[in-house]
Amino acid sequence: xxxxxxxxxxxxxxxxxxxxxxxxxxxxxxxxxxxxxxxxxxxxxxxxxxxxxxxxxxxxxxxxxxxxxxxxxxxxxxxxxxxxxxxxxxxxxxxxxxxxxxxxxxxxxxxxxxxxxxxxxxxxxxxxxxxxxxxxxxxxxxxxxxxxxxxxxxxxxxxxxxxxxxxxxxxxxxxxxxxxxxxxxxxxxxxxxxxxxxxxxxxxxxxxxxxxxxxxxxxxxxxxxxxxxxxxxxxxxxxxxxxxxxxxxxxxxxxxxxxxxxxxxxxxxxxxxxxxxxxxxxxxxxxxxxxxxxxxxxxxxxxxxxxxxxxxxxxxxxxxxxxxxxxxxxxxxxxxxxxxxxxxxxxxxxxxxxxxxxxxxxxxxxxxxxxxxxxxxxxxxxxxxxxxxxxxxxxxxxxxxxxxxxxxxxxxxxxxxxxxxxxxxxxxxxxxxxxxxxxxxxxxxxxxxxxxxxxxxxxxxxxxxxxxxxxxxxxxxxxxxxxxxxxxxxxxxxxxxxxxxxxxxxxxxxxxxxxxxxxxxxxxxxxxxxxxxxxxxxxxxxxxxxxxxxxxxxxxxxxxxxxxxxxxxxxxxxxxxxxxxxxxxxxxxxxxxxxxxxxxxxxxxxxxxxxxxxxxxxxxxxxxxxxxxxxxxxxxxxxxxxxxxxxxxxxxxxxxxxxxxxxxxxxxxxxxxxxxxxxxxxxxxxxxxxxxxxxxxxxxxxxxxxxxxxxxxxxxxxxxxxxxxxxxxxxxxxxxxxxxxxxxxxxxxxxxxxxxxxxxxxxxxxxx
Amino acid sequence: xxxxxxxxxxxxxxxxxxxxxxxxxxxxxxxxxxxxxxxxxxxxxxxxxxxxxxxxxxxxxxxxxxxxxxxxxxxxxxxxxxxxxxxxxxxxxxxxxxxxxxxxxxxxxxxxxxxxxxxxxxxxxxxxxxxxxxxxxxxxxxxxxxxxxxxxxxxxxxxxxxx
Ligand code: FES
Ligand code: FES
Numbered sequence: 001x002x003x004x005x006x007x008x009x010x011x012x013x014x015x016x017x018x019x020x021x022x023x024x025x026x027x028x029x030x031x032x033x034x035x036x037x038x039x040x041x042x043x044x045x046x047x048x049x050x051x052x053x054x055x056x057x058x059x060x061x062x063x064x065x066x067x068x069x070x071x072x073x074x075x076x077x078x079x080x081x082x083x084x085x086x087x088x089x090x091x092x093x094x095x096x097x098x099x100x101x102x103x104x105x106x107x108x109x110x111x112x113x114x115x116x117x118x119x120x121x122x123x124x125x126x127x128x129x130x131x132x133x134x135x136x137x138x139x140x141x142x143x144x145x146x147x148x149x150x151x152x153x154x155x156x157x158x159x160x161x162x163x164x165x166x167x168x169x170x171x172x173x174x175x176x177x178x179x180x181x182x183x184x185x186x187x188x189x190x191x192x193x194x195x196x197x198x199x200x201x202x203x204x205x206x207x208x209x210x211x212x213x214x215x216x217x218x219x220x221x222x223x224x225x226x227x228x229x230x231x232x233x234x235x236x237x238x239x240x241x242x243x244x245x246x247x248x249x250x251x252x253x254x255x256x257x258x259x260x261x262x263x264x265x266x267x268x269x270x271x272x273x274x275x276x277x278x279x280x281x282x283x284x285x286x287x288x289x290x291x292x293x294x295x296x297x298x299x300x301x302x303x304x305x306x307x308x309x310x311x312x313x314x315x316x317x318x319x320x321x322x323x324x325x326x327x328x329x330x331x332x333x334x335x336x337x338x339x340x341x342x343x344x345x346x347x348x349x350x351x352x353x354x355x356x357x358x359x360x361x362x363x364x365x366x367x368x369x370x371x372x373x374x375x376x377x378x379x380x381x382x383x384x385x386x387x388x389x390x391x392x393x394x395x396x397x398x399x400x401x402x403x404x405x406x407x408x409x410x411x412x413x414x415x416x417x418x419x420x421x422x423x424x425x426x427x428x429x430x431x432x433x434x435x436x437x438x439x440x441x442x443x444x445x446x447x448x449x450x451x452x453x454x455x456x457x458x459x460x461x462x463x464x465x466x467x468x469x470x471x472x473x474x475x476x477x478x479x480x481x482x483x484x485x486x487x488x489x490x491x492x493x494x495x496x497x498x499x500x501x502x503x504x505x506x507x508x509x510x511x512x513x514x515x516x517x518x519x520x521x522x523x524x525x526x527x528x529x530x531x532x533x534x535x536x537x538x539x540x541x542x543x544x545x546x547x548x549x550x551x552x553x554x555x556x557x558x559x560x561x562x563x564x565x566x567x568x569x570x571x572x573x574x575x576x577x578x579x580x581x582x583x584x585x586x587x588x589x590x591x592x593x594x595x596x597x598x599x600x601x602x603x604x605x606x607x608x609x610x611x612x613x614x615x616x617x618x619x620x621x622x623x624x625x626x627x628x629x630x631x632x633x634x635x636x637x638x639x640x641x642x643x644x645x646x647x648x649x650x651x652x653x654x655x656x657x658x659x660x661x662x663x664x665x666x667x668x669x670x671x672x673x674x675x676x677x678x679x680x681x682x683x684x685x686x687x688x689x690x691x692x693x694x695x696x697x698x699x700x701x702x703x704x705x706x707x708x709x710x711x712x713x714x715x716x717x718x719x720x721x722x723x724x725x726x727x728x729x730x731x732x733x734x735x736x737x738x739x740x741x742x743x744x745x746x747x748x749x750x751x752x753x754x755x756x757x758x759x760x761x762x763x764x765x766x767x768x
Numbered sequence: 769x770x771x772x773x774x775x776x777x778x779x780x781x782x783x784x785x786x787x788x789x790x791x792x793x794x795x796x797x798x799x800x801x802x803x804x805x806x807x808x809x810x811x812x813x814x815x816x817x818x819x820x821x822x823x824x825x826x827x828x829x830x831x832x833x834x835x836x837x838x839x840x841x842x843x844x845x846x847x848x849x850x851x852x853x854x855x856x857x858x859x860x861x862x863x864x865x866x867x868x869x870x871x872x873x874x875x876x877x878x879x880x881x882x883x884x885x886x887x888x889x890x891x892x893x894x895x896x897x898x899x900x901x902x903x904x905x906x907x908x909x910x911x912x913x914x915x916x917x918x919x920x921x922x923x924x925x926x927x928x929x930x931x
Contacts, residue, residue: 009865013864013865023807059772115791187906239873242907244906274815487874487907645868649908649912653871653906653909655909656909656910679813688913691910
């Protein structure tokens with residue numbers, strides 16, 4: 001039975017629809033306490049002391065702790081150490097001597113009821129000497145503001161490149177420069193974070209519910225911070241209400257619930273509220289990218305210089321400086337660019353720390369690169385599609401070695417024909433007709449534009465991945481994986497791969513995921529890696545399982561392996577059907593037989609690189625300058641789609657998030673570092689009225705040679721080029737009289753751009 | 769401000785009468801989730817912005833996080849566990865599933881309550897879209913949710929015009 005490539009219904013849905021699913025908020029344990037976190041109200045201050053006062057004796061309160069009480073806990077570590085010098089910038093579990101952003105944990109209250117914990121929190125006073133906050137990259141600091149910043153708030157510098165950039169610039173016919181800016185944004189999954197730690201007897205360890213994303217890495221880090229044996233730390237993942245890169249990193253609150261549960265010998269629960277979420281969860285983007293291109297008069301890029309500045313916020317969290325590294329590595333995108341030089345600097349400021357958010361570093365890089373291509377087209381009066389054509393890497397050059405590394409791994413585009421995909425997209429979505437009808441509407445006085453952007457994604461193959469298949473007591477085959485479900489439908493996709501390998505129907509399988517005591521290893525779920533990495537491991541495990549299943553049945557039934565065939569939910573031996581549950585009972589009853597378990601590892605040195613084309617059609621309202629995306633088209637080369645509908649769902653959801661990033665989402669701060677966006681009313685995300693007409697074309701022309709099934713990831717291709725495509729469409733709507741190079745393109749931003757044009761573009765718009 | 773005084777309230781929850789003693793400051797979402805065991809009681813913001821907490825109170829979708837439980841005294845409350853009736857529940861579940869209107873599922877109960885209201889009140893597709901705009905979803909890109917509801921409305925129109 002060929003299960004790969006079928007758009008079967010999701011196995012997750014019945015559970016979710018019947019609301020029988022347990023999100024961490026609805027879990028409760030006997031004798032459970034609730035944690036409330038008291039947070040810094042200041043962007044920057046020297047912490048004198050935290051006065052607990054009456055809070056300790058308030059109703060329901062069991063304990064109150066401040067940073068001083070947990071001084072022995074080390075700061076939260078990185079998953080990769082790019083440079084030991086950066087370790088000084090890790091975030092402490094609670095503030096010790098300095099408060100560095102509004103929302104930094106300063107004290108915790110443990111009480112019998114969440115309301116009582118919060119009540120008591122109000123009685124705690126933070127005594128601090130307020131200091132001027134550092135809010136911009138490149139701010140000169142003095143010893144008084146920040147000892148660790150030594151004169152400047154730049155804490156890291158990344159350089160990447162290849163080829164003779166100097167020579168190319170010296171010989172260049174055109175030199176074109178642009179500056180792009182991406183505002184600070186974050187993922188805002190609909191469920192906030194939550195964690196419950198349930199201590200084991202004698203404080204030997206704990207179970208942590210609410211885990212996601214990278215449970216194995218977090219288990220190790222929690223064990224290190226809390227000085228426990230790694231076997232004592234068990235992470236348990238239930239259902240999670242969206243991840244997008246931000247959920248599941250190890251945050252101070254995860255350590256604090258565990259610490260409190262161990263200290264008090266009682267389960268401790270913490271549920272984040274939404275305004276806390278905006279202060280505490282990783283922020284992202286917040287980059288300025290200057291590009292400088294040496295270009296021939298035919299529009300061919302001979303060399304590119306990139307200067308990237310990242311506002312990292314107050315600390316380096318689990319991702320250290322990874323996002324800036326990725327921006328440098330992926331900026332050249334699908335283009336040849338024979339010489340390239342990128343410098344990224346990472347700056348600490350008194351804002352919430354940043355981490356990864358869906359297509360980290362790539363949403364930013366694609367935006368800048370694609371804006372550059374459009375700038376070249378404009379300067380040389382060429383068609384933007386033609387400029388892309390002339391610069392794309394050709395199929396003959398695949399696999400294409402970029403000659404640089406991304407977070408320590410060589411960037412090699414594994415397979416594809418970028419030109420072919422561009423042409424396919426142009427035909428499938430009829431770009432000439434889209435342009436013609438936009439022009440016609442412009443003639444009628446409407447403000448309509450079409451934008452196109454291309455991108456290359458990467459599917460992280462970090463670490464290796466282990467998967468196990470086990471015949472369970474009820475006759476189901478359990479697929480055990482350490483990767484994580486964040487709503488993307490991974491249970492379905494992984495079950496399809498196992499069903500495909502064994503020829504059994506999907507309902508024979510049960511996914512066991514995110515339980516660190518059930519599987520030894522996992523890289524986790526990020527960078528679109530789950531289906532590719534866990535899927536490949538499952539594919540391998542199912543082959544082993546099949547062999548063992550046949551051997552075991554043969555041994556138990558006294559037959560030779562040749563006479564055994566697999567059938568619907570078991571096997572068939574000389575006309576006799578043996579169900580899987582029956583087989584399991586026979587194994588249990590037999591003194592000689594061992595349980596049916598197949599474990600396999602998969603590792604791949606190379607990354608799989610999906611890629612594609614986005615086309616946006618926008619309309620600008622002449623009265624309020626709001627931008628509406630009318631149509632959004634994506635062509636995406638996925639290698640091989642396990643479940644095409646689920647891939648499309650990923651692309652569509654990602655694109656909608658990207659449209660939010662292009663047009664509305666921005667985290668802002670007052671001049672004294674107070675966050676101004678702490679609710680969905682301030683941080684505006686797309687609603688149903690913002691939904692364009694979507695069309696998605698999945699291409700499976702170039703299976704990836706990096707894994708046995710030819711898979712490439714699906715999670716980030718929808719968002720990657722959305723900022724670039726929407727900005728290009730807005731530019732086109734104004735017949736290239738303005739060049740939007742800052743995201744989001746809010747009405748205010750557009751107003752400012754239009755007021756700067758000398759032909760007074762705003763007034764004719766207004767008159768209509 | 770502490771508030772420990774308990775108030776006795778009762779309401780009908782999915783057809784079953786509930787009597788509870790609750791503090792005045794607790795929201796309906798909190799009480800449905802923590803006291804009544806409704807796993808569909810999802811708090812997405814607690815600020816009235818997202819609609820994850822939407823339940824039907826006396827036939828109208830409301831934000832459970834903005835209503836104190838004591839204000840629901842005497843009300844008829846229906847949640848995504850039951851909706852208006854078993855037929856409607858089954859139809860809505862099937863349509864959501866068929867159209868991939870669920871990813872993480874956190875916003876789903878709220879959208880199901882809105883879909884149920886749309887069907888009960890025989891709204892047009894345009895009105896339906898306006899109604900659905902009340903709630904946020906961060907995963908699906910919404911268009912699958914709109915397709916699911918459009919499908920339900922079309923099926924209803926077909927039934928209505930039949931013999
Ligand atoms: S939780 Fe009620 S509107 Fe968001
Ligand atoms: S499905 Fe995740 S928020 Fe809607």
